[in-house]
Amino acid sequence: xxxxxxxxxxxxxxxxxxxxAACGLSWVSGLLSxxxxxxxxxxxxFAFLGSAWNIVSxxxxxxxxxxxxxxxxxxxxxxxxxxxxxxxxxxxxxxGGLLAAGLGAFIGYLTFRFKLxxxxxxxxxxxxSEMLRIIALNWSVTGxxxxxxxxxxxxxxxxxxxxxxxxPYYYIILSMLILVLFVSYGLDHSRLGYYFKAIREDEEAAGxxxxxxxxxxxxxxxxxxxxxxxxxxxxxxxxFYIDPDIAFGTNVTIxxxxxxxxxxxxxxxxxxxxxxxxxxxxxxMRSFLGEYKGVHIMFYAVLLILVMIFFPHGVMGLxxxxxxxxxxxxxxxxxxxxxQESE
Amino acid sequence: MDLxxxxxxIVSGLLAGGVYAxxxxxxxxxxGVMKIINFAHGSLLMLGMYSxxxxxxxxxxxxxxxxxxxxxxxxxxxxxxxxxxxxPIIEYPENNQLVLxxxxxxxxxxxxxxxxxxxxxxxxxxxxxxxLSIFTVRINLLRFIAFAGGLLLALFLYIFLKKTDMGKxxxxxxxxxxxxxxxxxxxxxxxxxxxxxxxxxVGAAGTLLTPFLYLSPHVGHLFLLTAFMVVVxxxxxxxxxxxxxxxxxxxxxxxxxxxxxxxxxQIIPFSLFVIIxxxxxxxxxx
Numbered sequence: 001x002x003x004x005x006x007x008x009x010x011x012x013x014x015x016x017x018x019x020x021a022a023c024g025l026s027w028v029s030g031l032l033s034x035x036x037x038x039x040x041x042x043x044x045x046f047a048f049l050g051s052a053w054n055i056v057s058x059x060x061x062x063x064x065x066x067x068x069x070x071x072x073x074x075x076x077x078x079x080x081x082x083x084x085x086x087x088x089x090x091x092x093x094x095x096g097g098l099l100a101a102g103l104g105a106f107i108g109y110l111t112f113r114f115k116l117x118x119x120x121x122x123x124x125x126x127x128x129s130e131m132l133r134i135i136a137l138n139w140s141v142t143g144x145x146x147x148x149x150x151x152x153x154x155x156x157x158x159x160x161x162x163x164x165x166x167x168p169y170y171y172i173i174l175s176m177l178i179l180v181l182f183v184s185y186g187l188d189h190s191r192l193g194y195y196f197k198a199i200r201e202d203e204e205a206a207g208x209x210x211x212x213x214x215x216x217x218x219x220x221x222x223x224x225x226x227x228x229x230x231x232x233x234x235x236x237x238x239x240f241y242i243d244p245d246i247a248f249g250t251n252v253t254i255x256x257x258x259x260x261x262x263x264x265x266x267x268x269x270x271x272x273x274x275x276x277x278x279x280x281x282x283x284x285m286r287s288f289l290g291e292y293k294g295v296h297i298m299f300y301a302v303l304l305i306l307v308m309i310f311f312p313h314g315v316m317g318l319x320x321x322x323x324x325x326x327x328x329x330x331x332x333x334x335x336x337x338x339x340q341e342s343e
Numbered sequence: 344m345d346l347x348x349x350x351x352x353i354v355s356g357l358l359a360g361g362v363y364a365x366x367x368x369x370x371x372x373x374x375g376v377m378k379i380i381n382f383a384h385g386s387l388l389m390l391g392m393y394s395x396x397x398x399x400x401x402x403x404x405x406x407x408x409x410x411x412x413x414x415x416x417x418x419x420x421x422x423x424x425x426x427x428x429x430x431p432i433i434e435y436p437e438n439n440q441l442v443l444x445x446x447x448x449x450x451x452x453x454x455x456x457x458x459x460x461x462x463x464x465x466x467x468x469x470x471x472x473x474x475l476s477i478f479t480v481r482i483n484l485l486r487f488i489a490f491a492g493g494l495l496l497a498l499f500l501y502i503f504l505k506k507t508d509m510g511k512x513x514x515x516x517x518x519x520x521x522x523x524x525x526x527x528x529x530x531x532x533x534x535x536x537x538x539x540x541x542x543x544x545v546g547a548a549g550t551l552l553t554p555f556l557y558l559s560p561h562v563g564h565l566f567l568l569t570a571f572m573v574v575v576x577x578x579x580x581x582x583x584x585x586x587x588x589x590x591x592x593x594x595x596x597x598x599x600x601x602x603x604x605x606x607x608x609q610i611i612p613f614s615l616f617v618i619i620x621x622x623x624x625x626x627x628x629x
Contacts, residue, residue: 063438114621118437119380123571124620130568131613138607250564254445261442293461294453294560301450308443309431 018181018269022174037166043272043279044173045234049252050260050271051180052227057257058266059187060220061200063118066125067228067256069107069132070100072247074229075236076136079148082160089161093233097226104225108218117203126250133248147243150236161237169238176234177272180227184268196220200266228256258300262307264316273315278303347479352601353594354480360593361490362548366566367573367585368497369544375517375580376537379429380437382444384570385563386451387542391417391549392558393455399466399553406466406553407488413550414543421542422535429538430531448563455560463557471554489551494586496547500540501582513537517580545570572616578626587628591615 032040049071057063077099078092087095111124136142156163163169187193195216198206207213236242246252263274278300285296311317366388373381391413398409428447432440473484504510516523516533524530556562573592577584592612599608619627 057438061438063441065441110617110621114624116620116624119441120575120620120624122380122441123575124617126568127572127613127617127620131610131617134606134609134613138605254449257442257445258449261439265438292457294456297453298450298457301446301453304446305428305443305450308435308439308446309428312432312435312439 015185022178034166037170039279039283041166041170041173041238043275044170044177045231045238046255046259046279047272047275048173048177048180048234049228049231049256050263050275051177051184052224052231053256054224054260054265054267054271055184055187055227056217056220056224058260058270059184059193059200060196060217061266062112062217062220063122064125064221064224065122065253065257066127066129067224068248068250068252069125069129070104070225070228071232071235071252072129072132072136072242072244073100073103074232075242075247076142076148076232077229078233079150079236079242080141083148083150088159089233089237090159093161093230096233097229100229100232101222101226104221105218108221109214112214112217112221129248129250129253133244136244136248142244145244147241147246148236150240152240161233169234173234176230181268181272183223183227188268192216192219197266258304260314262304262314264314264319267314267316270314270316277315348601349598350480352597354482355486356594356597357590358482358486358490358593359597360590361493362551362589363493363569363573363593364586364589365493365497365548365551366545366570367577367589368500368582369541369548370570371541371574371577371580371582371585372500372513372537372544373541374574376513377425377429377433377534379433379440379444380571381541382441382567383424383447383451384545385565385567386448386455387417387420387563388545388549388552388566389455389558389560389563390420390451391546392553392556392562393459394546395550395553396464396466396558399468406468406550407492410492410547410550413546417546418539418543420546421539424542425535425538430534433534448567452560452563459560461560463559465557466553468554483555485555489555492551493548496544497586500544504582509536569612572612575624576616576619576627578628581626581628584626584628588626591627 049067053064053067074093074096077096078089081087081092081095082089107125107128111121116124137145142148150162153160153162156165156168158168187196195206195211198209198211199213199216203213232247235246259274259278260271261274262278263272264270281303282296282300285299289295307314366384370381370384373379373384394413394416395406395409398404398412399406404412424447428443429440432443468485470484475482475484475487504514512523512528513533513536515526516528516530516537520530523533569592573588574585575588576591577586577588595612595615596609599611600606602608603610
């Protein structure tokens with residue numbers, strides 16, 4: 001579908017705009033107040049998580065409602081390694097990612113082998129994440145309901161993933177986001193990504209054309225789980241605290257899904273756009289209506305419902321539609337020009 | 344572990360199962376007819392609980408008597424939800440429908456948080472501590488009423504679906520939407536009524552739970568996954584399956600609580616759920 005209208009220059013324009021924005025932001029971010037920088041970090045952080053979720057749920061079309069399982073595994077594993085054995089959270093981050101990828105392979109193989117789809121797959125991922133929450137709540141190693149408190153060091157230390165100012169966190173999450181966006185972009189234009197999309201659009205047809213469905217669905221979940229876990233470690237190191245409800249509760253999952261669906265599911269920049277829009281709105285709402293508990297989430301829910309009814313493909317759906325019309329106009333113009341020339 | 348404790352656990356599991364069955368039947372009806380997985384089901388339970396709570400607090404209406412008000416009220420809320428939110432997206436991809444009901448869940452929970460605050464509330468009826476003793480097993484009267492009420496309402500619904508014209512029309516639309524349209528059933532109207540009944544069921548379950556369960560805006564979370572497990576275990580769209588699923592979940596939950604330390608017992612129903620999903624995703628009774 002997109003291969004026909006594929007225009008590399010146009011795609012690279014997106015990236016140029018994005019990189020320019022990132023550079024601009026980096027420069028501005030030095031001037032931002034600590035509060036605003038925190039908001040920007042949250043935007044990038046949720047965009048990162050949404051992009052990770054998007055790989056399996058957007059590109060491969062397997063809607064997960066239990067991604068908090070991978071998030072929590074990443075957060076707990078790196079924190080435990082750090083607190084118990086002093087392993088640098090950077091190593092813990094990669095180790096947690098690999099562990100979550102293994103868990104993803106396990107869950108994926110089990111569920112996809114039995115052809116669980118749609119709501120059934122969503123529910124089984126939900127059940128897995130709830131099981132992990134209960135284990136974390138009852139296991140003395142994970143600190144039970146108390147969770148894990150990351151001990152604070154004096155000043156900043158790269159090795160300990162602890163910084164006195166927010167700026168380093170900003171650069172870290174920005175780099176993580178760029179990495180996952182490049183992976184998404186690569187998927188959007190690679191054989192692997194085409195397999196994912198073929199499975200999403202019509203599983204039976206893809207299967208009959210020789211796409212190994214079980215294998216590629218599982219690969220999608222493994223990649224997605226790996227990145228989600230990195231986000232978990234980032235959270236733990238940024239907030240210095242995790243507990244079973246934070247790490248394995250439904251809130252993280254809901255944020256990933258809501259922001260991605262709003263921005264545009266199955267697109268490279270959808271999660272980032274959705275995250276920026278929602279975070280800005282919810283911060284503004286919070287500052288005006290902060291004393292009324294729950295109002296800003298109500299607003300956010302109404303927005304989500306309206307988008308689902310009127311713009312089912314999110315913000316990116318609007319952009320793309322417009323883009324297609326534009327390109328059609330351009331081809332028309334080319335045809336006209338061509339005709340004139342030939343005359 | 345002695346035999347009496349085990350017996351006690353079995354009885355309380357079965358008692359909980361009666362309410363779970365009613366919650367599951369409601370969710371199942373909505374899925375069966377509209378093919379929509381309703382993530383807001385737990386929040387509708389919460390609305391049912393708050394309705395009884397306020398009727399009790401302001402007008403001193405006994406929670407069980409308030410069923411006469413909460414059931415029609417929740418039916419109406421269900422009809423409105425179907426009309427405004429579900430109808431427009433009934434032909435949309437499944438993921439959009441999931442996200443929409445998730446948005447509804449967020450909305451209702453935070454509406455309750457905004458209106459009534461995060462406090463835990465409880466209804467204090469005069470007969471709260473009444474306990475029946477049968478042989479060596481002690482049965483809390485309130486839990487017994489919830490069990491019997493849940494099963495009775497589910498039975499009413501069953502008879503309604505089997506015997507009345509409206510019930511037959513609902514079953515016809517759930518089995519074959521186009522066919523039902525072809526024989527002159529107004530499927531849109533059936534959708535409104537089905538969502539209304541499903542909501543009324545879960546609202547009634549909420550009312551039955553109110554006398555012995557703390558309520559808060561997030562109380563629905565407790566029941567959301569339970570409701571899904573009940574329905575999937577018994578078989579999506581299967582009425583008898585939902586009832587049996589309710590009992591299975593109730594039993595495994597209370598046995599798990601006795602057999603395993605802490606809250607670790609909840610693992611048992613989850614594991615059973617995943618195993619059934621894997622090996623018999625159509626459910627045990629279908």
